Amino acid sequence: MSEFEQATTVTPRGDGSYDATIHEGWDIMGNANGGYLIALAARAMGDAVERPPLSLTAHYLSPGRVGPVTVDTEVVRAGRRMAVVRGTVVSPEHGPVMALLGTFADQPDAERAGPSVVDAAPPDLPPFDECVPAGPPVAMNVSGFGHRVVCAYHPDDMGFREGNPTGTAMMRGWFEFADQGPIDALGLLVALDAFAPVCFNREEFPPSWAPTLELTTHIRETPAPGPLRCVFRSRFIQNGMFEEDGEVWDSRGVLVAQSRQLALIPKPM
Amino acid sequence: MSEFEQATTVTPRGDGSYDATIHEGWDIMGNANGGYLIALAARAMGDAVERPPLSLTAHYLSPGRVGPVTVDTEVVRAGRRMAVVRGTVVSPEHGPVMALLGTFADQPDAERAGPSVVDAAPPDLPPFDECVPAGPPVAMNVSGFGHRVVCAYHPDDMGFREGNPTGTAMMRGWFEFADQGPIDALGLLVALDAFAPVCFNREEFPPSWAPTLELTTHIRETPAPGPLRCVFRSRFIQNGMFEEDGEVWDSRGVLVAQSRQLALIPKPM
Numbered sequence: 001m002s003e004f005e006q007a008t009t010v011t012p013r014g015d016g017s018y019d020a021t022i023h024e025g026w027d028i029m030g031n032a033n034g035g036y037l038i039a040l041a042a043r044a045m046g047d048a049v050e051r052p053p054l055s056l057t058a059h060y061l062s063p064g065r066v067g068p069v070t071v072d073t074e075v076v077r078a079g080r081r082m083a084v085v086r087g088t089v090v091s092p093e094h095g096p097v098m099a100l101l102g103t104f105a106d107q108p109d110a111e112r113a114g115p116s117v118v119d120a121a122p123p124d125l126p127p128f129d130e131c132v133p134a135g136p137p138v139a140m141n142v143s144g145f146g147h148r149v150v151c152a153y154h155p156d157d158m159g160f161r162e163g164n165p166t167g168t169a170m171m172r173g174w175f176e177f178a179d180q181g182p183i184d185a186l187g188l189l190v191a192l193d194a195f196a197p198v199c200f201n202r203e204e205f206p207p208s209w210a211p212t213l214e215l216t217t218h219i220r221e222t223p224a225p226g227p228l229r230c231v232f233r234s235r236f237i238q239n240g241m242f243e244e245d246g247e248v249w250d251s252r253g254v255l256v257a258q259s260r261q262l263a264l265i266p267k268p269m
Numbered sequence: 270m271s272e273f274e275q276a277t278t279v280t281p282r283g284d285g286s287y288d289a290t291i292h293e294g295w296d297i298m299g300n301a302n303g304g305y306l307i308a309l310a311a312r313a314m315g316d317a318v319e320r321p322p323l324s325l326t327a328h329y330l331s332p333g334r335v336g337p338v339t340v341d342t343e344v345v346r347a348g349r350r351m352a353v354v355r356g357t358v359v360s361p362e363h364g365p366v367m368a369l370l371g372t373f374a375d376q377p378d379a380e381r382a383g384p385s386v387v388d389a390a391p392p393d394l395p396p397f398d399e400c401v402p403a404g405p406p407v408a409m410n411v412s413g414f415g416h417r418v419v420c421a422y423h424p425d426d427m428g429f430r431e432g433n434p435t436g437t438a439m440m441r442g443w444f445e446f447a448d449q450g451p452i453d454a455l456g457l458l459v460a461l462d463a464f465a466p467v468c469f470n471r472e473e474f475p476p477s478w479a480p481t482l483e484l485t486t487h488i489r490e491t492p493a494p495g496p497l498r499c500v501f502r503s504r505f506i507q508n509g510m511f512e513e514d515g516e517v518w519d520s521r522g523v524l525v526a527q528s529r530q531l532a533l534i535p536k537p538m
Binding site for chain 2: 054055057059061062076077082084086088096099100101102103107108112113114115116117118119120169199202204205213214216218220221234235236237238239240241243255258260262265267
């Protein structure tokens with residue numbers, strides 16, 4: 001069992017609630033990574049309907065601290081193909097951590113897939129070994145999460161680490177689990193929230209905490225084995241908030257997941 | 270009171286549930302427009318926390334038919350600034366219609382807004398009067414909705430109507446309510462789901478029903494008065510599904526809303 005599978009184990013209570021644990025070592029400065037929390041919740045929600053996530057939205061309520069949590073699930077509708085499920089991650093000590101709503105379904109078979117029209121290409125990345133491995137918020141590397149996943153950044157996007165933002169609100173890089181464990185639909189949820197906020201590469205913003213309000217993920221294909229190519233961009237940093245659009249591509253050059261999050265701009269600490 | 274305000278009136282029961290009515294004339298071939306349903310739900314959810322929507326996700330469960338519905342709301346967390354709310358639109362006759370989860374908040378004041386970095390421009394549209402007004406799924410114009418809103422399409426994007434798709438999965442146009450009623454945050458939710466599916470402009474797909482699974486909206490600014498410029502695009506039509514990304518810009522040239530939906534590709538009817 002991989003580190004990720006272990007850390008997202010859930011145990012059904014039989015009434016739609018699941019016992020789980022926010023494990024040590026998946027945190028950034030003491031707070032559990034958001035993608036890890038989403039994956040933990042999705043493990044329970046997916047178990048409730050026996051399908052993997054297709055589209056999953058999470059609203060972040062409070063920081064996830066190490067310790068026991070429950071994931072309360074409620075099946076809104078379970079059809080033959082699609083199931084819509086609500087989830088809530090609750091810490092008995094700290095209260096509600098995350099609220100989720102998702103549609104769960106297997107990827108369609110070839111017959112249902114129909115024609116493809118893809119008007120995009122994977123990010124142009126140097127080979128994995130020529131990229132810069134770093135924990136996610138590189139400027140704040142007191143982070144267990146950086147030991148569980150490898151985000152190997154495009155060298156051209158690393159300016160922010162030396163105090164020289166590139167000027168483009170973009171981050172590109174390779175993603176894999178540190179133990180090279182397999183990446184399934186739940187693993188993709190981690191990849192989609194693992195990189196440093198893109199506004200770190202704009203000099204207007206300090207490389208500080210950028211709290212996510214909401215993150216929506218779409219799983220678009222089952223990933224082939226191997227590290228994933230990721231790119232994150234923002235086009236609208238305004239009104240104290242920014243959207244961050246993510247794409248994850250697998251080793252075949254197939255888009256396997258997309259994300260958009262809405263976050264607060266980082267403020268000086 | 271505008272047609273839109275009338276058609277989205279909700280009456281609190283006092284227990285978190287609201288009585289509402291899916292009004293006649295907001296349908297496409299008998300099914301209520303999705304953006305209208307989201308706005309109806311958002312009216313109740315926003316009332317429950319006395320704030321407008323900031324980020325709202327809807328999963329579509331079944332077609333909305335004219336008649337009475339309830340909107341059940343549940344406040345997950347109400348902070349000083351942000352409130353997270355669940356919503357469910359239920360028809361007493363037909364069952365659950367839509368499940369929603371959103372963060373509601375006022376747009377920030379100037380002090381909180383901070384620096385802006387916008388790396389995009391509004392779509393280049395001919396003047397309103399030179400665009401082509403049309404009900405939303407133009408190929409299926411048995412639609413009350415087309416009398417409630419005006420989607421005035423860019424002439425260059427109208428090829429699909431004559432059976433000559435442009436080859437680009439994009440739709441651009443102006444949006445306003447037919448009675449020129451004011452467009453607030455709730456009105457933006459309608460604009461974000463009012464245009465024809467972008468894959469109508471790819472010859473691989475028939476101009477037929479493209480069922481939305483999930484739609485996430487972000488309200489990014491309070492719109493100034495006047496018609497709105499809208500653009501919708503898809504880059505990944507694959508595996509039987511496509512994402513559609515929307516932008517809505519106001520008369521000042523400010524981005525006021527974004528959307529992404531995941532929908533099933535249209536199949537021959």
